[in-house]
Amino acid sequence: MAFWSPDGLRKSRFHDEKGNLVDAGWLWPAAFAFGTAAAKRLFGFRLQRPMISIRATGQLAAFLRKDFNAVEFGSGMSTPWLAKRCGFLLSVEDHPEWAGRVRQMLAKLGTADNVRYELRSRETYADLSEFPDGHFHFALIDGSDRRHCVRSVLPKMAVGGVIYLDNSDKDAGKIGDLSLAEELLLDTANSHGWKVRTFTDFSPTNFFVEQGLLVTVTSAHGGAASQTGLSSDITLSDGRTVTVTGLLAKHVGEGRHAEVAQLVEDDLRLGA
Known part of the structure; x- marks a missing residue:
């Protein structure tokens, strides 16, 4: 069993997919x-x-x-x-x-x-x-x-x-x-x-x-996270326009429209 990456998604078996090295005492x-x-x-x-x-x-x-x-x-x-x-x-x-x-x-x-x-x-x-x-x-x-x-x-x-x-x-x-x-x-x-x-x-x-x-959870959940007030319209590949909110809207604002649209289309296809 090799010690390098088993799947090409990590640097080695001792790294996660973000590149973080295994915790001490491993x-x-x-x-x-x-x-x-x-x-x-x-x-x-x-x-x-x-x-x-x-x-x-x-x-x-x-x-x-x-x-x-x-x-x-x-x-x-x-x-x-x-x-x-x-x-x-x-x-x-x-x-x-x-x-x-x-x-x-x-x-x-x-x-x-x-x-x-x-x-x-x-x-x-x-x-x-x-x-x-x-x-x-x-x-x-x-x-x-x-x-x-x-x-x-x-x-x-x-x-x-x-x-x-x-x-x-x-x-x-x-x-x-x-x-x-x-x-x-x-x-x-x-x-x-x-x-x-x-x-x-x-x-x-x-x-x-x-x-x-x-x-x-050290205190009662006091409502949604800080991104909830955000909303944005995106256009899907079939021409439909849908409104996304929260974190998805934040990512649209960062210029990641195509990635968000693909995720929404995947959700619609799977019935989410």
Whole structure:
């Protein structure tokens, strides 16, 4: 297994896609990632733990409590792990075949009793409107449509709660779902004075470094982020004119009209 970039998206296995070098004290996470990656490749082995930063998982294990409400967008090995540590888990998935496998795993492990597992369409994937504000103590955003998941979850977080956005190094230097999700989360955290920590770290079964963003909600969500008042009209490739707001409008003002238009067209095609 080579130590240079496995995918051409990073300088080496020890850099994330933004070019950040792995966090200090990386040796044991690297060894753990290497071992689990080899086991997955050779034997199909998967750990029953989140496929996110190894260090972040340790922090979350210490943080979570059995009386907590949690939501995860994107299910998998994290689902039984969270179910064992929370009182209620809403797990949202949009891939039917994978959802069937996760449901079978939950039933086999006996961890389905406190899990509300939902297979959703793109249109309803990020919807949390049925829950009151301040309902959730933890949110893991590691699936589809992440920027809308961030927007949806922000008012639903309890004070003292934690949001974890995985793969926040994706879409580096361009306008994409991951970069907009990160931008919205950071913009909101900074405007509210919430605590922010980034992890540039290995994850189980992946012998390369990725970034995750952990935000601690230290005060009530007081409204939208600072870019919300912005709006701008853009023209799509079919000649239609649509109005974009918030961060998308900000990027139009920066002269990135074509990138924003492409993202909007992708959303319309997918039904977002």
